Amino acid sequence: ESHLNIAKRVIDSITPGVAQLGGIWLPIPHILLIPFVTFNPLWRTGLAGSIVSGAAFVIATIYLYKSTLLITKNKLAGFIAALVFMMNPNILYLQSTPMTEMVLIMFFVLSSYYFIKYVLDDSNILALIISAGFTFFASLSRYDGWFLAVFQAFAIFLLYARKKSKWRE
DSSP states (O other): OHHHHHHHHHHSSSSOSGGGGOSSSOSHHHHHHHHHHTSHHHHHHSHHHHHHHHHHHHHHHHHHHHHHHHHHOOHHHHHHHHHHHHTOHHHHHHTTSSOSHHHHHHHHHHHHHHHHHHHHOTTOHHHHHHHHHHHHHHHTTOTTHHHHHHHHHHHHHHHHHHHHHHHHO
8 A cells, every 4th residue: 555655645745746756665666656546546446556566477477488488498498487487376466466576576587588698698788788777677676676786796797707717718
């Protein structure tokens, strides 16, 4: 309820504006909610949050499939990975609520997909830039997203440390 109300205060309060996004929660999930909380029935029933979480669920599922396909080159493995994700009771619950976890998962999966593309072909700088953009959004969705940025920076360090050691040989 708080997430819906924060988004609603941005457009409809005594002092509307982006200053309403401040507080303990990070802003991206609330920004994504704004177009939907403008419709009072969606805000009152909570459906505004379910729309955002449901869309994040669909996008995360698609890109989880694509990530698995990218790594394994096996459509069945990609389908099974997506199916396991889709049938997880916790994920099913999160995709139906206006909480921030599903938005983080979506950005995490999107960033990971493009990061994997970069690791598989380190000349694809565009994939790294896109991955960095989604990591940025993940870090502004939940504090857990900050771990992703640290992990990817460390992975790039390891990738180039390994590459540099091969150059010396």
